[in-house]
Amino acid sequence: MIKDFQKVFPNHFKLPKRIQRLGELAYNLWWVWNPGGLRLYPTLDRRLWEKVEHNPIAFLHQVDPQKLKEAANDRYFLEEYDRVMAEFDKYMEGKDTWFKQQYPELENRQIAYFSFEFGLHESMPFYAGGLGILAGDHLKEASDLGIPIVGVGFIYKQGYFVQKITEDGWQETSYYHFNFEEMPIIALTDKNGKPLTVSVELPGRTVSARIWMLQVGRVPLYLLDSSIPQNQANDRHLTSRLYSSDLEIRISQEMLLGMGGVRALRQLGYQPDLWHMNEGHSAFLTIENVRELIAGGMSFEDAADKLRSTNIFTTHTPVPAGNDQFPIWLIDKFFPSYWEEMHLTRDQFIDLGKQTQSWGETFSMPVLALHLSERCNAVSELHGEVARDMWNFLWPDREAKDVPIQSITNGVHMSFWLARRIRLLFDRYLGMDWMDHMDDPDLWTRVEQIPDLELWDVKRHLKRKLINYAIENARNHWQSGKRAASQVLVDGVMLDQYSLTIGFARRFATYKRADLLFSDYERLLRLINDQDRPVQIILAGKAHPADEPGKLIIQKVYRMAKDPRSAGRIVFLEDYDLNIARLLVQGVDVWLNTPRRPNEASGTSGMKAAINGTLNFSVLDGWWREGFNGSNGWAIGNDTDYDDPNKQDEIDAASLYDTLENQIIPLYYQTRSMGDASTQWIAKIKENMRSLSWQFNTRRMVKEYMTKMYLPAFNENGKQEE
Numbered sequence: 001m002i003k004d005f006q007k008v009f010p011n012h013f014k015l016p017k018r019i020q021r022l023g024e025l026a027y028n029l030w031w032v033w034n035p036g037g038l039r040l041y042p043t044l045d046r047r048l049w050e051k052v053e054h055n056p057i058a059f060l061h062q063v064d065p066q067k068l069k070e071a072a073n074d075r076y077f078l079e080e081y082d083r084v085m086a087e088f089d090k091y092m093e094g095k096d097t098w099f100k101q102q103y104p105e106l107e108n109r110q111i112a113y114f115s116f117e118f119g120l121h122e123s124m125p126f127y128a129g130g131l132g133i134l135a136g137d138h139l140k141e142a143s144d145l146g147i148p149i150v151g152v153g154f155i156y157k158q159g160y161f162v163q164k165i166t167e168d169g170w171q172e173t174s175y176y177h178f179n180f181e182e183m184p185i186i187a188l189t190d191k192n193g194k195p196l197t198v199s200v201e202l203p204g205r206t207v208s209a210r211i212w213m214l215q216v217g218r219v220p221l222y223l224l225d226s227s228i229p230q231n232q233a234n235d236r237h238l239t240s241r242l243y244s245s246d247l248e249i250r251i252s253q254e255m256l257l258g259m260g261g262v263r264a265l266r267q268l269g270y271q272p273d274l275w276h277m278n279e280g281h282s283a284f285l286t287i288e289n290v291r292e293l294i295a296g297g298m299s300f301e302d303a304a305d306k307l308r309s310t311n312i313f314t315t316h317t318p319v320p321a322g323n324d325q326f327p328i329w330l331i332d333k334f335f336p337s338y339w340e341e342m343h344l345t346r347d348q349f350i351d352l353g354k355q356t357q358s359w360g361e362t363f364s365m366p367v368l369a370l371h372l373s374e375r376c377n378a379v380s381e382l383h384g385e386v387a388r389d390m391w392n393f394l395w396p397d398r399e400a401k402d403v404p405i406q407s408i409t410n411g412v413h414m415s416f417w418l419a420r421r422i423r424l425l426f427d428r429y430l431g432m433d434w435m436d437h438m439d440d441p442d443l444w445t446r447v448e449q450i451p452d453l454e455l456w457d458v459k460r461h462l463k464r465k466l467i468n469y470a471i472e473n474a475r476n477h478w479q480s481g482k483r484a485a486s487q488v489l490v491d492g493v494m495l496d497q498y499s500l501t502i503g504f505a506r507r508f509a510t511y512k513r514a515d516l517l518f519s520d521y522e523r524l525l526r527l528i529n530d531q532d533r534p535v536q537i538i539l540a541g542k543a544h545p546a547d548e549p550g551k552l553i554i555q556k557v558y559r560m561a562k563d564p565r566s567a568g569r570i571v572f573l574e575d576y577d578l579n580i581a582r583l584l585v586q587g588v589d590v591w592l593n594t595p596r597r598p599n600e601a602s603g604t605s606g607m608k609a610a611i612n613g614t615l616n617f618s619v620l621d622g623w624w625r626e627g628f629n630g631s632n633g634w635a636i637g638n639d640t641d642y643d644d645p646n647k648q649d650e651i652d653a654a655s656l657y658d659t660l661e662n663q664i665i666p667l668y669y670q671t672r673s674m675g676d677a678s679t680q681w682i683a684k685i686k687e688n689m690r691s692l693s694w695q696f697n698t699r700r701m702v703k704e705y706m707t708k709m710y711l712p713a714f715n716e717n718g719k720q721e722e
C-alpha cells in the first residue's frame, strides 16, 4: 500500500556487533512501556542515563565504548538482551493481536488519528498536558491491541517551554532547541534521497513541511516540521512551539496540520477509511478531504455526506480557551481560494464553523468538526452532559439529551504508567497473564491476595524514590550556585518518608484551583505541622506563558512553601513533565484534584495514581464522578454546582479541610498493628485498585472507541472494490 519512499536513520552507532540492535530498539518507542526495554539501557550506565533524561539515542552516543564492550561479553547482560529482543520481535510480528482475532475481516482497513500534541515520553517534550498524553496513550494501546491506526501531528523544534521559578516564586520560561538527530525520529525521503515534504497554500505563499516518522510499537506516527530551508524565515518557525497565542500563527499551524496532514498521508500512499480528530485543532482535515472529492466531480453535499460517516471527533474540554475559534477576518484572509475550489460561497463556507458569541461571530474549530463528523464523543459521562448542552445550538430542533455526542471516558496506558514494583506484585498475585485481562473487573478481586506488608513495602519504596529524586534535584540546583537556599528548601530537602504525603500536579489554569488547599493557610499549617501526624504536600505544574493569573497562583503557593512556618513541608517541583508525573503518581499517598466543576472534562492523572495504589481525593468532576464509590478514596464537595464561583470555592474548601482533618489523616496514622502500616489504609488501597484499575485504562477505552465509533463507521463505509 505504501508508495516509494525510504526510511533513513540519522544515526549509525558504533556498537559491538553482538549488541548492535540496541540502536534499532532506540528507534521504536516500544521500549518505553516494556520493562525489559526500560531496563536495558540504564543497566549499562545509570548515571549517564539520568543525565541524558532517558534518551537512548543521546545515551548511545555518549556511553563509554569500554562499557559497551564489557556488556557484549557479559553473560547476564546478553541473556537479558536476547530475551528483550526476542520479545520485541514477537511483538512487532503481531501474529495474533486482539484486533486480528476479533475483526479478521477488517484487516486492510486504516484509521488516521490527528492530534496537535503527542505526549509519548519525557525525552520528547512535544506536549503541553493531558490532551497530548492521552493521544500518546491512545497510540500505545492501539499498538498493543493491533488496531490499524496511523498518527499525524507536529514535531516542534522548541517544544513546550522549560519552567524555572525565581526566588520570589515567579515562573520564567525558556525554550529548548532540539537537536532532531537526538530524537528517535526517522527521516523519510523519496527514491532519490530527497526529503519528503508536503505543502499548503497560505495567503501569498506556499508553506512546506518535512515529514518525519516516529515508530510507536506497531503504529507509525508522522510528524510535520516546517523548519526547512525552502520556507521563508517566519514559516520556518511555524512548527517551533505549541499553542501560540498569535492567532495568525495558530490558524497557519492548524491548516498545516489538517490539510498538510491529509496530503502527507496521501503522499505516503495511505487511503484511510476513518479520520479521528483528537480535539478541534485538526478539523481543517475535513476541508482538504471535501476538496479532494469535489475535484473528483462530486457536489459539496454529496462530498460532505460521504465524509461525515468517516469522521470521528473527540471534544476534550468545556473551557472556552480550549476550544479554538478564529475571527472571521482571518477566514477571509486565509480561505477564499479554498471555498472557491469547494464550490461554496463565502457565507456557506463560514457557516461550516460559525459560532455566535456575545461579541460577534467567530469560526470555531469544534463547530466545523461537529458539522462534519457523524460520530462525536466527550471524555467522561459528566462531560458528555456538559458537551451536549454546550453544543445544543447546533441542533436547535433537538433537546440537549438528544444531541449526538456520546461519551467515552478516558483511560491511561497501564504498562506505561504502572510502577515496575507494582507490576511485579500483580504478576505474582493476579497471575502472569493479568495484562491480557486488565479490563476485566473479575481479575481485580485478586488484589485481596496481595499480602498487606508486601504492598506497603512497595508503596514505601516508591515514596523513597520520589523523595530521593527531589533531594538529588535540590542538590544539583544548590551546587549550580544559582539557587537561593530558601529555594533549595522548596525543592524538597526536608521531605520525610514516614509522613502522609499529598501530591498535586497539573497545569496551573485558574479553574484547576491549585490554591484551594491553601485558602485557609492557618488551618493548613496546623494540620501539616502536627508533631505526631505530620503531612507534606508536593506540587508541580506549569502555567501557560500568557496566563498571568495562573502564574500568580504559582507565586502564591511558592511563597507559602518558602515560609519558615510551613517547615519545609510544602514542596514545589519545577518543570513538571512525564518523568515527574510518573514519580509523583507512584510515590505519594494521596492524589489531590480540585477543579471547579464541571470544567475538568475527564482528568487522567488521578487514574495514573489509582492504578499505582495512590488514593484519590478529588472534586466529583470528570472521571472521578464515575470512579468514586464511597470507599475507594474521598470526594471533595458533593454532586451539585453553584452559580456563584466564590460560594462554590468556599464550600469545596471547607469540605476539603474537614475530610483531610477528620478522615484522611486519622486513617493514615491509625493504630499500627504492623510496624508503621495502617491496615485500614491498605484496605482502601486495595479497594481502590479493585474498583478502578480495570475501568480507567486505555485497554477499556480504546476497545470502546472500537465498538462505539470505529466499527460502526467501518461498517457504514464498505471497502471500495479495488
Ligand SMILES: *Cc1c(COP(=O)(O)O)cnc(C)c1O
Residues within 6 Å of the ligand: 128, 129, 130, 131, 133, 505, 506, 507, 576, 577, 578, 581, 582, 602, 603, 604, 605, 606, 608
Ligand atoms: C497525566 C498528565 C497530565 C494530565 O493530568 P490531569 O489530571 O488531566 O491534569 C498533564 N501533564 C502531565 C505531565 C501528565 O503526565
